[in-house]
Amino acid sequence: MKEKILVTGGTGYIGSHTVVELQNAGYEVVIIDNLSNSNAQVLDGIESITGIRPVFVEADCTDAAALRKLFEENPGIKGIINFAASKAVGESVQKPLLYYRNNLNTLINLLDLMPEFGVKGIVFSSSCTVYGEPDANPIDETAPIKPATSPYGNTKQISEEIIEDYIKSGAPIKSILLRYFNPIGAHPSSKIGELPLGVPQNLVPYLTQAAAGIRKELTVFGNDYNTPDGSCVRDYIDVVDLAKAHVIAMKRMLDRDDKDAVEIFNLGTGRGLSVLELIASFERATGVKVPHKIGERRAGDIEKIWADPKKANEDLGWTAVVPIDETMKNAWAWQCKVTGK
Ligand code: UFG
DSSP: OOOEEEEETTTSHHHHHHHHHHHHTTOEEEEEEOOSSSOTTHHHHHHHHHSOOOEEEEOOTTOHHHHHHHHHHSTTEEEEEEOOOOOOHHHHHHOHHHHHHHHHHHHHHHHHHTTTTTOOEEEEEEEGGGGOSOSSSSBOTTSOOOOOSSHHHHHHHHHHHHHHHHHHTTOSOEEEEEEEOEEEOOOTTSSSOOOOSSSOOSHHHHHHHHHTTSSSOEEEEOSOSSSTTSSOEEOEEEHHHHHHHHHHHHHHHHHOSSSOSEEEEEESOSOOEEHHHHHHHHHHHHOOOOOEEEEOOOTTOOSBOOBOOHHIIIIIOOOOOSOHHHHHHHHHHHHHHHHTO
């Protein structure tokens, strides 16, 4: 029998790609999403890739009664992948309570219901933001956690602690905390991808919109950093690689009892790329120019950070494999589909 997995935020960007990989691996998926930053048409995209339409519940995970109803109506859920969260760093500074309420209440409600409904494990979407500006790169999981620079980042740190404290208290559950670096790209079928609302805040959606002529030009936020070309460096990871890591993590929690109840993994490629290098990769991969200019630094930006993914490579048995030019091609194909080109 297929194991049933609840994916919160499953119509979102990383959520939808993970649903596809879970279904490809034979899991049965139930999605809960309030559609606050996504669209129910994503379900059509998922179905046209895998041939299976996931069960979809439109509800908010901060609504404990709605969550309880979901567990009652979908018995036998064995694992949860929790993507449901607000994620815009800048907005979190303006609306901290919204971020604390959404991100923390969602997690607490899920944890609270897990033992009662026999749910064995939860995979949590954390972020390399917990490391702040690293003292050295690449950065591994033993590096110190730095004070958060935004309420968004703080919700990730607090969420990790909530899970650890709950399991320490004897709760009969397991968890894997996945610290993502910078997820980018889209499914190679161009049937699902990132759908930012309004003006994109992140680099790749802004870049593809600039290339498509939707934005006049991309602004490179600073070229006077202490990096080889002066622009910031990140570890960009293909969203399908990232999605596959969740499937492996889920299988490990559900199938293996010889592992720690809480495990933490960095998910990155181990390679740092600058903003200018990413633009060059896009132009090389697609033959399309990205109109861009150099602008001021963005407040709060980290200068450089990239992962040491050794623990994920060795213990999880997962490695990022999609070449960056391939990721860029997929991001562009998705942008063309969205803009109807
Ligand atoms: N950038 C530009 N121009 C833009 C947008 C971004 O030059 O228009 C640059 C940024 O300065 C940064 C890089 O592109 O150097 C990546 O920026 P993103 O906004 O795409 O990503 P961040 O690394 O700032 O943030 C991401 C996630 C956060 C997460 C953080 C952890 O969006 O959710 O990584 O470091 F918290």
